[in-house]
Structure formats: structure tokens, C-alpha cells
Amino acid sequence: MQGVLISLARRFALAGGAVASGLALMTVASIAGRALWSQPIPGDVELMQMGIALCISLCLPWCQLHGSNIIVDFFTQSLPQRATRALDGIGTLLLALMCSLLSLRTAAGAIAVNAADEQTMIIGLPMWWAYAMLAPGLALTAVIGVWQAGRLLRGLPPLPEAQEAAK
Structure with a gap:
């Protein structure tokens, strides 16, 4: 299971990075077009908003997998490792539940917005x-969170590699 999760998270993050790179190129082209020919790329702001949301969603699983999210451990840094892992496990499980709910609601939102036939203002996307682009990244983050919570609540590190490094 861990190999599949790591591989999927890596692929999602690489896709998120590719989208971010494409957005950066689009921004440069739009700014150059505006400066040189008074012709920016139509809908560049709409594309940027959708693209950045997609990037964030695609990179969340990788961040969760490697514990790259914000943690406030001021009150728990003096606790024994087992207690810290238990608290981290509970927090990770809560994050997984939240991501599950967000994934389901964004998918439901996509269905509702599709039924309403809403489109962007400038280019009509x-x-x-x-909405639909956000659901897979949030769902994978939730699955990784459940897997990590199970490890943490059993007193194990969130990633098996961390177990080897601790020895």
C-alpha cells in the first residue's frame, strides 16, 4: 500500500509542478504580449485562478506524505515520543476526515455547477x-492521512523510511 501511495503522491506533485510551470510561462507570455503589442492572453487571470487551485490540490498529498504541513508542537515537544505520535495520529486522522469531506463536497459542487451551466466571464470555460479538479488531490490526501494516522496511532513513524532513520 505504501508504495502505491508514494507513487501516486509523487505523480500528483509532478503534475502540479508541470501545471505551475505552464502557468508561469503563460504569465510571462501574457505580460510580454501586453507590454509589446497591447495584447495579453485573454482570460489569463481565470486560467491562473483555476490552475493554482489545481496545483495546490495536486501537491497536498506529497506534502502530507512528508509531513510538510504546519505543525505547532510548542506544548508537545517535551512529551515522550509515543504520546507525540498518538497526538499526531489524532490530528492526522482529523485532517483526513476534513479532506474526505472537502473532496466529496467539491465533487458535489462540480455536479451542481455543471447542472447550472456556469462559465467563466472572459473565455467561457x-x-x-x-471544482472537479480539486477532488482527486483532496481524496488522495485523505487516504494518505488515514494510512499515516494508523501508523502513528500504533506508535510508528508516519513513513517507514523515518523508522530506519530513527535507529
């Missing part, structure tokens, strides 16, 4: 795309 279907708005449901923006």
Missing part, C-alpha cells in the same frame, strides 16, 4: 472544471 465551464466552472465545474475548477
